[in-house]
Amino acid sequence: MKVILAQPRGFCAGVVRAIDIVERSLAQRSEPVYVRHEIVHNRHVVNDLKAKGARFVEDLAEVPNGALTIFSAHGVSRAVEADAQTRRLTVVDATCPLVSKVHKQGQRYSSLGRTVILIGHAGHPEIEGTLGRISGPVYLVENRDDVAKLDIPDDTPVAYITQTTLSVDDTRATIEAVKERFTDVIGPETRDICYATQNRQTAVRDLCRFVEVLLVVGASNSSNSNRLREIGAECGIPSYLVADGSEVDPAWLAGVNLVGVTAGASAPDVLVEDVIAAIGRVSPIEIEILDGVEEKITFRLPPELLEAS
Template sequence: MQVILAQPRGFCAGVVRAIEIVERALEKYGAPVYVRHEIVHNRHVVESLRAKGARFIDELSEAPAGAVTVFSAHGVTRAVEDEARVRGLQVLNATCPLVTKVHIQGKNYVANGRKVILIGHAGHPEVLGTMGQIDGPVHLVQTEADVDALPLAADTPVSYITQTTLSVDETRGIIAALRRRFSDIVGPDTKDICYATQNRQAAVRELGKRADVILVVGAVNSSNSNRLREIGAETGVPSYLLADGSELDPAWVRGAAVVGITAGASAPESMVADVIDALRRLEPVEVGVMDGIEENIRFRLPSQLIEFEPEPQAGGAAR
């Protein structure tokens, strides 16, 4: 069996930053460090950090007053920020800088007298955080039909922003519908869409040209991982989402000469290796990596952690 790994795949810069914030906080302040919600949508990442001393909480009230507390990569509402200040929590904000950029765009549009329309998935943590960061009503649309149902006059000055884990392809039709509906509309350039989302989805489309089946490594509650599986299926190739090798169904790859593997932006490379090991238990495997974009973006850490360098671990150097 030939295995082709998508390039790029797995962790993006925002996820790497979020995980590093928790790890450095544990090194600097000691356990426990409280993390509001899952730092990223991946069980293996969460369990690894929990083993090191991170405590994941649903509400800030679960953290003692003054405790070191990390906000997840998805972002939070201003109400959560206010509650943290009232309780004297030492906050380390792991919100992805690209999500923060969307928050700033939305606030600027409101300041300029425009109604804000958010393209995103209802209930997603990033969407909830974004809607809670912007003053006034934020109109959420998920489909082109939602655009037609907006309670706004055609000449209303409007603006749109998007959930970062949506790609240009996913938002193109909705943006076109918005432009047809409203005569006075502004929005960010398509280059402001999350680079990692776009790159990973493009890589899956290329993978679909070469693979008999596509395996997407990621969590069931990861929006970007689910979309990668959907895109694989859209190329006409059977595509499956699995968290690790234990979830591999041998029937998925039976008779497949070429298996393509990618991973969502919150899935660690160790889980990709675990899936490859599961395939090897079925038959001999030859692994190759598809040509693709090499990502070298790195986001700045919070100021409290920039000068702090963790102690080298036994048998290796600090990262």
């Protein structure tokens, strides 16, 4: 059996930065380090950081006044920031710089007097944070049907922004619907879309040209991992989302010669290796890496961590 690995796959620069922030904070302090929400959506990563001493909370009320608190890569609302200040928490912000860029875009469009249309998934922590960053009118839509339902006059000056775990392909139809309905529309250039999301989706589409089954390594609550599995299914390939090798069902591989493997942006290499090992227990394997984009982007750590290192 041949296992073909997508390229790129796994950790993106924003995830690497967020995990590094937690690990450095733990190494530099003897007192407890708290993290609001999962630093990234992967329980293996979270459990590893817990074992190193990180304490994860969903509400800042769980954090003692004055304690060091890290905001997750998904970003937070202004209300959460204000709560942290009231509680005199020492905050290190691990928000992905690309998420922060979306926040700034939304704020800028709102300051120009435009109604903001946010394209994304309701309930996702990134969306909750972004909604809480924009002071003016903002409406959340998930698809083009939602655009038609918006209770806004068609001549309203609007601007659109998007969730970073959605690609150009994911948002194209919804953006077109916004432009078709409203007469005065602006939005970010396509190059402002998260590079990692687009690259991983393009790689999966390439991979699906060759394989009979697709395994996506990632957490069930990871938006970008779920989308990779959906793309495989859209390509007509039996596609499965697995957290690790223990979730690989040998029945999926019966009579299969070519298996594709990729990983969401919050899934570490060790889990990909675990899934490959699970495939190897079903049949002897040969591994090939598909040609693809080599990502070289890195994001700087917060100044307070660099100064202390």
